[in-house]
Amino acid sequence: MLNIPHLINSQRTYFTTGKTMPIKVRLQALKKLYKSVKKHEGKIHEALFSDFKKPLYESISSETGIVVRELQLAIKQLEFWARPKKVKGSLLNFPARDYIYYEPYGTTLIIAPWNYPYQLALTPLIGAIAAGNTVVLKPSELTSATSQVLEMIIQEVFSSEHVAVVQGAIPETTELLSQRWDYIFFTGSVFVGKIVAQAAAKHLTPTTLELGGKNPCVVDASVNVSLVTKRIVWGKFLNAGQTCIAPDYILIESSIKTSFLQALEKEIKRAYSSDVEASPDFARIINEKNFDRLAKMLEGESISFGGQTDRDQLYIAPTIIDNPSIDSLVMADEIFGPILPVISYTSKADIERIIDRYEKPLSGYIFSRKRAFTNWFLERFSFGGGAVNDTVIQFVNEALPFGGVGHSGVGSYHGKHTFLTFSHAKAIVKKGNWLDIPIRYAPYKGKNKLLRFVLKWL
Numbered sequence: 001m002l003n004i005p006h007l008i009n010s011q012r013t014y015f016t017t018g019k020t021m022p023i024k025v026r027l028q029a030l031k032k033l034y035k036s037v038k039k040h041e042g043k044i045h046e047a048l049f050s051d052f053k054k055p056l057y058e059s060i061s062s063e064t065g066i067v068v069r070e071l072q073l074a075i076k077q078l079e080f081w082a083r084p085k086k087v088k089g090s091l092l093n094f095p096a097r098d099y100i101y102y103e104p105y106g107t108t109l110i111i112a113p114w115n116y117p118y119q120l121a122l123t124p125l126i127g128a129i130a131a132g133n134t135v136v137l138k139p140s141e142l143t144s145a146t147s148q149v150l151e152m153i154i155q156e157v158f159s160s161e162h163v164a165v166v167q168g169a170i171p172e173t174t175e176l177l178s179q180r181w182d183y184i185f186f187t188g189s190v191f192v193g194k195i196v197a198q199a200a201a202k203h204l205t206p207t208t209l210e211l212g213g214k215n216p217c218v219v220d221a222s223v224n225v226s227l228v229t230k231r232i233v234w235g236k237f238l239n240a241g242q243t244c245i246a247p248d249y250i251l252i253e254s255s256i257k258t259s260f261l262q263a264l265e266k267e268i269k270r271a272y273s274s275d276v277e278a279s280p281d282f283a284r285i286i287n288e289k290n291f292d293r294l295a296k297m298l299e300g301e302s303i304s305f306g307g308q309t310d311r312d313q314l315y316i317a318p319t320i321i322d323n324p325s326i327d328s329l330v331m332a333d334e335i336f337g338p339i340l341p342v343i344s345y346t347s348k349a350d351i352e353r354i355i356d357r358y359e360k361p362l363s364g365y366i367f368s369r370k371r372a373f374t375n376w377f378l379e380r381f382s383f384g385g386g387a388v389n390d391t392v393i394q395f396v397n398e399a400l401p402f403g404g405v406g407h408s409g410v411g412s413y414h415g416k417h418t419f420l421t422f423s424h425a426k427a428i429v430k431k432g433n434w435l436d437i438p439i440r441y442a443p444y445k446g447k448n449k450l451l452r453f454v455l456k457w458l
Contacts, residue, residue: 004175007164011134012107014161020104020132023082027075029129032157034071037064037122040153044118047145051117052314053284058239063119066396070123073398073415074130081130081419084428091458095432102423104132105206106182111173111196113187114140114286115242115336121150124185124208125163127418133183134162138176141169142286181205183422190334190359190407197410208411208421210244211404212334213361213384217247217391218351218377221256222369228389229263231367232340233271235391237318240283241338242290245363247391248335251351254344261320261342265305268318276317277310285314285337294337297330304342326354348376355381360406365391384408 019025037044041064048054048063082102089098108128112121117140128135137154139147151165158164166172177184177199186196187210200207219228236247252260272279285291291314298307298319306319321341324330330341345351364383368374374388384404385394394400395414403412413421439447439454 002166002172004166004172005179007136007160007166008107008179008181010161011136011164014159015104015106015134020129020134020162023079026082026130026132027078029158029162030071030075030078030126033126033129033153034068034075036153036157037067037071040149043149043152044146047143047149048118050145051114051143052240052242052286054239055281055283057281058283062239063116066119067122067126070126070398070415070418074126074419077416078130078419081416082132089429092454093429093431094437095435097430097432099428099430101426101428102131102420103426105422105424106133107136108133108183108185108422109136109138109176109179109181111138111176111184111186111188112140114142115239115244117143117146118150120187120210124187124413124418124422127413128183128185128422129163130419131422133422135164136176137163137165138173139165139167141167183207185413185421186210193409208403208413209409210402210411210413211362211407211409212244212336213248213363213404213408214331214334214358215245215248215361215363215365215383215386216251216351216355216381217249217365217367218251218345219253219256219260219367220370220373221253222373223256223367223389225256225259225263226267228367229260229267231390233264233267233318235365235393236340237268237271237282237338238392240285240316241318241340242283242286242336243392244336245385245392245395247340247363247365248361249331249341249343251343251345251354254346257342257344261304261322264320264340264342268305268320272318276306277308277313277315282318285316287314290337291316294335294339297328297335297337297339299329301328301330306338326357351377352380360384360404360408362404362408363387363392363394382406 045059048059085100087098089096110124121139139150154163154165180203184200184207190211193209193211272282276282295309301324302322304320304322306317308317316338319339324341360382362384364386366377367389387394398415401412401417402414403409
């Protein structure tokens, strides 16, 4: 059995040698990782299909393609990111020059989820390595095939003192969380996120928590219904709805609800055919536990479309629920599956009443041609990030920080933001010796008036 405390101590010892610090070493590691992920792309796609029948297109677009882009960006920009940044100085320190130095935290833990088991494991790891840390990566036990390929890649590229993979389930994760880390990065549910936060607090360990929430999607009567439903169906049913930023429920202006429901049905059939279960483009639910949780949400609801289930195949059809009760099971918490409630509204007050019932979500979406209405939504509601007249697309821009707020998460990452997340910004003032202004030194008698004058004009 893997000795986790010994592994962590070996990484901490390795970090103190300074071997992870040179930019040249970090770049070599990233380039070696790039070659390995490219070489094993086929195995990754096979593993993702084995774990939950993820379509090849989705595997490329939402898993391997994103990892490759993140690596390319980090390799290209790392020297610039890591360079000390000169900032404007303060006259109080004159003569001096002020800088921000970026230093790694040290020994870090990354806990990855099952829904995007490859991409959500490697994208934070890329930033951690770029910043000069060591990493212990805990992949999901629910996607065993992908986790095995991840371990193979990591062992091919890194020594265990630099980066190591710990496989296992709750016991292994519990033991990992009982150790002292310099930084913890967790992606997963709000429930487990609270456990991670509690464990980190015992050692005052800083964390990034990428969680979730009940993401609203508001649609008003000014839209092109055909285009809107195309974009909603894509974002909602990508990965069979098992996406933390997918629209969780629709708030539709009542005057277009009937045409909207008809257009949703038409678009689902266009995307996945009339026999969705036979479509090669629709993934499966990850396991029986999640299947049962989702199937229970369908009981007693008014199903406008879909509703078919097959537990043996872990298949739940893309399902539209018409006006569920706000107190129903499907509206109680994040759905995280291919079930889409559609609720009508007639006023802003209706929208506020529903969205305000829930904690701040990870994402928010609005479809409208009315600028004032759009601005009202963006300013009135707090959420991690989102899009206007589309869904999910905020995730693909590495220049945008990705993260939650409140119960949907703490901190952010992607591109340079990942490097910054895994770096401590160290403030440094380099003081000149050619002039030493005496006002700051004791004794202070007779200096108060001059001090007030100086502070007034700074």
